[in-house]
Amino acid sequence: MNALWPWVALAGLGAFHGLNPAMGWLFAVALGLQRESRAAVLQALLPIAAGHALSAAAVIVAISVLRIFFDITALEMSAAVALIAFGLYRLFARHRGRAGMQVSGAQLLLWSFLMATAHGAGLMLIPVLLGMPLGDAHSEHSHHVAAFSSLLGPSAGTALAVLGVHTFAMLAAAGAVAIVVYEWAGLAFLRRSWINIDLIWVFALVGAGVILFVMALR
């Protein structure tokens, strides 16, 4: 059962990312409205998910490689510092995104990659990648680290599974919101319900950093 937690966390983070309007579902809806086509919404979601996946893949590959060369505690400690610093940077980050509404699939993919990367979506996966058990199963901490990371280290298949679970959850969440908004809900709700997810992300990033820090101290 506990071996499932990292996968649940990956899927949960995927859904969390997918629900963020800035990660692409809103763009898909806008393209659908501009072209008056539900197919345009769906077609936009695939490159958006692919761009997000590329951004996450970069982090997964980096962590997998770093695991080969560095001690887990050192990694946890440096990742903690990086996450907290990035979270604080996000607090003051300015929005200079430039794109447009006449975009090809490749441009959407690039846009999504840049948005996910600039927002640190992939970084949020690091605690999970380094084997953070969610929930309160602290006693089995080391066991999970070993189990999960030993899988991750040598196995490209596991890395792909990690990426697949995260991306699928992101796509499912983004797709569900996009279709509901496009078909039924409309955009009026955005006026009140578009809470400042960027702020939540700051907390998520800093929180992940703090957790890594605590993990490293054990």
Next chain:
Amino acid sequence: MATWTPDPTFYPSARMAMQAPAEKLAYMAILNIEGTEPDALGVVDLDPQSSNYGELINRIPMPQAGDELHHFGWNACSSALCPYAPHPHVERRYLIVPGLRSSRIHILDTKPDPRAPQIVKVIEPGEVHRRAGYSRPHTLHCGPEGIYVSALGAPDGEGPGGIFLLDHDAFDVLGRWEVDRGPQQLAYDFAWHLGHDVQITSEWGTPNMIENGLVPELLLNSKYGHQLHVWDLRRRKHVQAIDLGAEQQLVLELRQARDPTKAYGFAGVVISLKDLSSSVWLWHRSNGQWAAQKVIEIPAEAAEPDQLPPLLKGFKAVPPLIADINLSLDDRFLYVSCWGTGDFRQYDVSDPFHPRLTGSVRLGGIVNHSPHPASGPLNGGPQMVEVSRDGRRVYFTNGLYRAWDAQFYPEGIQGWMVKCDADPNGGLKLDPEFFLPAEEGFRTHQIRLEGGDSSSDTFCYP
């Protein structure tokens, strides 16, 4: 500082913005006629329940004299909801108020007290010159990724004019917008089709062509602007010039369809050299190419030479001089200001190719001096027009541009601001209670409404 939920004045679509509550305040550019005292930003009470309804309740003088306040706008608006650069947790809070002559740009904070905005920053002309190479800032709009400001020319008063960017947060001048300006030299207004990644710009003249008055020789030789320019908004490249004809002089105000899926808009042309008529042109896209055609023509009105200023005596006619236009948020009604004749018109443009006149009022005018119910004879004429978001209230003022005011109204324009009530099904009538005369020695120019108006916001969703 970022907020937790979006600014309540941001609307995904123009259609939704029409549901906005009625405005209770207006901000208005107030110009010192002699240029010896500072211009001011005025605050007008628009709350019918207030005992100060229709009165100037505050004026914020600029730090120096001689700015020539003209157009101004908000730091942020509904374009913050655009999907590719979303940042909806900023606030519509700061008014960016350029001095058209001084090139000084004032930032006023309306948040602590909307009735008493405070100057929090002044961008000196040198910064605009140094970082963008431009001068004489004119129109500005809050864009998805920055504040765009048009400028009439270079610091030496020659061309080219163009557009520069201010950043949303600190109001730093980011630089020139154009990467490839093609044949474009003259600048004035600009408008966006955000759904199509297209920008349209229009042409007035360089600072040297306008700052000492309209130059008759330049006008008669068709040297003032007569083109529209189409730009790729993403690549910042000139795509196409649309020549309305050399006789169509002074292509000024642009109002694009508020629905971003639509690819058309209206441009006002001040004067035709052929017959002194004024016109409104529809630009539109067909088969991938942009084109423009005249959809409204308003003829000059015959007049006795002794009723006319020296500039017009020889023509024995008063030109309408369309100096401003505006479009309601439902893309249904186009308002047209005829500053020469005093005519103010409402057209139903549901079919943009075939506008239908649905209402008009007359105030001022070079010959008629038509009175308001609450005034004696007036001069100046309908000029800067602003329409409430719900489309039911229309406000306008009567000053054009100091050096040109004197040529068309040599007796000296007495400034005012008035309001019309617009029938949602067409029709226009003056509010007999609303007549705000400018203070002695001052004139009125652009009006912006609290929370946004029909020309302040650009939308990314239909």
